[in-house]
Amino acid sequence: MTTTLTLAKALGAGLHRAMTDDDRVVVMGEDVGRLGGVYRVTDGLQGAFGERRVLDTPLAESGIVGTAVGLAYRGYRPVCEIQFDGFVFVAFDQILSQLAKMHARTGGKVRLPITIRIPVGGGIGAAEHHSESPEALFAHVAGLRVVSVANPQDAYTALRQAVACDDPVIFFEPKRRYHLKGEVDLDPVDPLPMDRARVVREGHDVTLVTWGGLVGTALDAAVAASDDGVSVEVIDLRSLSPVDHDAVAASVRKTGRVVVTHEAPRHAGLGAEIAATVTDRCFEYLEAAPVRVTGHGMPYPPAKLEGHYLPDLDRILDGVDRVLGRVEPFVPAADRRVAEVAR
Amino acid sequence: MMPSEPAVRTGPTAATPPKAHDGHRAATPRDARAERKNPARDVVRTAPRQDPVGGAATPTLRLLDEDGTRRPDPELDRWLADLDPAASDETARSSARTALLGLYEDMVVARRIDAEATALQRQGELALWPPLLGQEAAQVGSARALRDDDFVFSSYREHAVARVRGAELVDLVRVWRGVAVSGWDPYAIGMASPQVIIGAQALHATGWAMGVQNDADAGRVDAAAGLPVGVAYFGDGAMSQGDVNEAFVFASTYRSPVVFFCQNNQWAISEPVALQSRVPLVERARGFGMPGVRVDGNDVLAVLAVTRAALDRARRDGGPTLVEAVTYRMGPHTTADDPKRYRDAAEVEVWAGRDPVARFEAYLRSVGALDDDGADRVRAVADAAAAELRAGCVALTDPEPLSLFDHVYTEPHHALDRERAEYAHYLASFGDDGAGGPGAAGDRAASGTAAAPTGVAR
Numbered sequence: 001m002t003t004t005l006t007l008a009k010a011l012g013a014g015l016h017r018a019m020t021d022d023d024r025v026v027v028m029g030e031d032v033g034r035l036g037g038v039y040r041v042t043d044g045l046q047g048a049f050g051e052r053r054v055l056d057t058p059l060a061e062s063g064i065v066g067t068a069v070g071l072a073y074r075g076y077r078p079v080c081e082i083q084f085d086g087f088v089f090v091a092f093d094q095i096l097s098q099l100a101k102m103h104a105r106t107g108g109k110v111r112l113p114i115t116i117r118i119p120v121g122g123g124i125g126a127a128e129h130h131s132e133s134p135e136a137l138f139a140h141v142a143g144l145r146v147v148s149v150a151n152p153q154d155a156y157t158a159l160r161q162a163v164a165c166d167d168p169v170i171f172f173e174p175k176r177r178y179h180l181k182g183e184v185d186l187d188p189v190d191p192l193p194m195d196r197a198r199v200v201r202e203g204h205d206v207t208l209v210t211w212g213g214l215v216g217t218a219l220d221a222a223v224a225a226s227d228d229g230v231s232v233e234v235i236d237l238r239s240l241s242p243v244d245h246d247a248v249a250a251s252v253r254k255t256g257r258v259v260v261t262h263e264a265p266r267h268a269g270l271g272a273e274i275a276a277t278v279t280d281r282c283f284e285y286l287e288a289a290p291v292r293v294t295g296h297g298m299p300y301p302p303a304k305l306e307g308h309y310l311p312d313l314d315r316i317l318d319g320v321d322r323v324l325g326r327v328e329p330f331v332p333a334a335d336r337r338v339a340e341v342a343r
Numbered sequence: 344m345m346p347s348e349p350a351v352r353t354g355p356t357a358a359t360p361p362k363a364h365d366g367h368r369a370a371t372p373r374d375a376r377a378e379r380k381n382p383a384r385d386v387v388r389t390a391p392r393q394d395p396v397g398g399a400a401t402p403t404l405r406l407l408d409e410d411g412t413r414r415p416d417p418e419l420d421r422w423l424a425d426l427d428p429a430a431s432d433e434t435a436r437s438s439a440r441t442a443l444l445g446l447y448e449d450m451v452v453a454r455r456i457d458a459e460a461t462a463l464q465r466q467g468e469l470a471l472w473p474p475l476l477g478q479e480a481a482q483v484g485s486a487r488a489l490r491d492d493d494f495v496f497s498s499y500r501e502h503a504v505a506r507v508r509g510a511e512l513v514d515l516v517r518v519w520r521g522v523a524v525s526g527w528d529p530y531a532i533g534m535a536s537p538q539v540i541i542g543a544q545a546l547h548a549t550g551w552a553m554g555v556q557n558d559a560d561a562g563r564v565d566a567a568a569g570l571p572v573g574v575a576y577f578g579d580g581a582m583s584q585g586d587v588n589e590a591f592v593f594a595s596t597y598r599s600p601v602v603f604f605c606q607n608n609q610w611a612i613s614e615p616v617a618l619q620s621r622v623p624l625v626e627r628a629r630g631f632g633m634p635g636v637r638v639d640g641n642d643v644l645a646v647l648a649v650t651r652a653a654l655d656r657a658r659r660d661g662g663p664t665l666v667e668a669v670t671y672r673m674g675p676h677t678t679a680d681d682p683k684r685y686r687d688a689a690e691v692e693v694w695a696g697r698d699p700v701a702r703f704e705a706y707l708r709s710v711g712a713l714d715d716d717g718a719d720r721v722r723a724v725a726d727a728a729a730a731e732l733r734a735g736c737v738a739l740t741d742p743e744p745l746s747l748f749d750h751v752y753t754e755p756h757h758a759l760d761r762e763r764a765e766y767a768h769y770l771a772s773f774g775d776d777g778a779g780g781p782g783a784a785g786d787r788a789a790s791g792t793a794a795a796p797t798g799v800a801r
Binding site for chain 2: 023026050052053055057058060062063065066067068069070071072073074075076078090093094097098101102103104105106107108109110111142143145165166167195241242243244245246
């Protein structure tokens with residue numbers, strides 16, 4: 001059956017389905033019950049499944065994840081909602097030291113099939129701690145899987161896959177796309193595995209890699225570039241750990257050029273990992289050094305300035321121009337003097 | 344104790360006067376100078392004194408005096424009806440004496456294997472060991488109160504609990520030999536892998552207990568038989584951790600079947616308990632809306648009674664209880680620690696006089712449940728356990744290098760599979776199965792004291 005849903009509603013439908021299929025699935029978080037979550041993702045679930053399976057929790061994120069670990073120890077499959085990206089850090093120890101390591105620690109005896117849903121990213125004019133992009137922090141941690149969805153179908157399908165997965169999954173939901181509508185097949189046949197990327201627009205000049213909230217912007221940029229005669233292939237990475245380097249490499253071997261764009265700061269971001277791996281695996285295919293278009297190295301700015309922080313259509317097109325050699329790369333004055341002296 | 348609140352005591356027991364003892368008294372002029380220079384010490388000195396075995400504000404429940412004299416206590420005694428060595432019924436008396444001897448044996452064996460593990464560390468067979476010396480009664484008394492279907496979430500010092508739960512002795516030392524990061528199968532003995540992060544396990548016990556409540560809703564457990572209980576073991580230092588306090592909130596508001604068993608052994612490495620709390624730890628329970636009970640942790644009978652009461656309350660859907668078992672870490676924090684740097688010999692001496700094993704032995708002899716022959720028999724059991732531990736320990740071999748990759752994920756992971764293949768390829772470049780490669784040979788686990796900082800775990 002296919003229906004039209006927003007991304008938020010698709011997530012709710014995925015949770016409803018997962019809870020119906022398995023009564024060990026429990027949903028827990030702040031305001032997820034009676035209110036249905038601040039983004040209404042869990043709307044109606046408590047009425048359908050009761051207060052013990054859809055738990056309004058005390059306001060303690062470490063407590064949410066830590067008790068989920070205990071629930072999983074007893075055979076449950078908790079789905080935790082962290083209300084906003086910036087609130088997850090007080091749960092960091094439970095996620096890194098417990099969730100990620102328990103299966104390895106116990107030699108495979110204890111599985112923690114826990115999904116942690118996190119609304120992520122900026123572009124909604126929010127207050128401090130409500131616009132963060134911490135994906136690299138989690139992608140760096142062995143034992144976790146990290147997923148980022150960008151459309152209603154993936155939201156529905158990947159969330160069900162995450163809940164069904166016996167590994168812990170950090171599940172990022174781009175806030176600015178919660179209200180995006182799309183067709184959702186509620187019984188997809190042979191869906192793409194959770195850990196694989198998808199080419200969302202084919203092209204042959206430049207590979208543009210992104211995920212989550214920037215997928216729409218990247219597609220807009222690809223359309224704009226095509227008006228300019230440049231064919232951009234857009235990859236929605238979907239899985240941030242593991243990264244589907246095979247998919248990226250296959251595209252780059254075709255285009256010879258890659259731009260990675262993400263909202264998080266550049267330094268030690270996922271773009272660096274992708275650029276390094278592309279260089280490693282596709283060195284002889286590259287026509288230019290990989291280009292990154294990212295947030296700046298700073299705390300997320302106040303709402304009125306986030307337009308200068310977030311990669312937008314123009315900055316992505318600038319990145320495409322750079323990787324095509326159409327604009328000179330920026331070189332700091334000091335570096336230019338060094339270069340002149342060397343000559 | 345009222346039946347509806349079995350673990351709460353509001354008034355003092357018939358208390359012996361507390362021993363004159365101040366854990367923060369400077370023993371020497373040099374210590375006094377050190378105290379003056381150390382601001383933290385000032386905090387400690389001005390904090391209300393936490394007398395370990397008495398005090399008007401918070402009673403410390405006790406059934407055995409330090410000389411082994413059994414003190415009647417109608418409210419606690421009703422939890423020990425099966426342990427009356429003077430029961431008029433012959434069968435009951437015999438079974439009580441067997442059970443009492445069992446507690447004694449558990450404690451003697453715990454102390455013996457603990458000493459053996461310390462020796463193994465000194466001999467370079469273990470990298471590190473956190474001794475339980477002095478805490479035998481707190482651990483055995485509480486662990487013997489549990490049912491098989493309860494589940495323990497402990498710290499790294501609960502060796503006696505693990506043995507009572509059924510862990511193989513060799514499983515106690517795998518971690519400390521460096522051949523694994525955990526020992527036993529948690530589901531086989533109802534006890535999670537010990538936790539190194541201080542206090543994190545309190546939340547796991549609470550979540551497990553929340554699962555019990557869901558299971559009761561779904562008819563997967565028989566509530567009429569009493570709910571299984573999640574039991575969190577942690578220490579006085581953990582009482583400062585957010586996770587422990589969050590666990591109190593969750594367990595209390597959801598009324599989950601949890602027992603929080605805090606062994607207050609007075610020291611978190613070098614930090615005295617007064618640095619963690621300005622009130623007796625047990626008094627925090629009230630603020631979370633759960634009963635708290637303070638028990639002499641060196642009195643195995645009182646610990647058993649109090650834990651049974653707390654478990655009973657949880658089984659009857661009465662919610663969590665905080666038990667503060669007041670005890671003392673007689674040894675170092677770990678074998679890498681030197682407690683002489685931060686605590687007085689006089690203090691240790693005082694606690695030596697409160698020894699949990701000697702106290703219980705004196706009691707057993709006084710009621711005729713133990714004689715010299717019996718004590719010899721138990722000692723022989725303990726020696727055999729020590730020999731078993733040693734033999735198991737030295738026979739542990741290093742894991743295969745590629746087993747590193749085995750359990751990071753439960754399901755195929757294309758990135759890690761590639762890394763595994765890459766490392767296997769590298770190892771193969773040494774010309775054999777990799778046994779000669781770096782990281783593959785090595786007796787690093789047996790290299791002894793080399794790399795064990797005191798801060799590896801508090």
